[in-house]
Amino acid sequence: MSIGGRRYMLMALEQPELARFAMSVAIFSPVWAAQVEPFIRADLMLGIRQKRFHVASVPAAMDMITGTNYAGINSILAGRAGKSHVATLSATIL
Numbered sequence: 001m002s003i004g005g006r007r008y009m010l011m012a013l014e015q016p017e018l019a020r021f022a023m024s025v026a027i028f029s030p031v032w033a034a035q036v037e038p039f040i041r042a043d044l045m046l047g048i049r050q051k052r053f054h055v056a057s058v059p060a061a062m063d064m065i066t067g068t069n070y071a072g073i074n075s076i077l078a079g080r081a082g083k084s085h086v087a088t089l090s091a092t093i094l
Contacts, residue, residue, distance in 0.1 A: 002090045004039065005069035009086040012076035023073055040065055068093055 012019035026032045044061055047053035055061040072089040075081040 002043075002094050004036070005065070005072070005093060006086055006090045008069060009072050009076055009089065010083075012073045013083060013086070016077055019073060019077060023070065023077070026070070037062065037066075065093055 008019065008022065011022070026036070041058070041062060044053065044055075044058065044065065048055065048058075053061070068089065072081065072085060075085065
């Protein structure tokens, strides 16, 4: 979950036009969610089973993870954040 988010945030730094396109699809496409969310959920559930994560609600945790990654990507694309933000935000999610 952290690795995937980190990869998309790095894409925002390295290939901003591709990241803008990916974000436009991600926000409005149920197909994107259907492709990406199972991997995020699997990582989240593994962390819960391993007692590494403690969440009150899986749906709320999923929203926090995806929303935080989307916000990080947007901050990078808007020029408000740089490479150090990627590591900091990824660590914060975990």
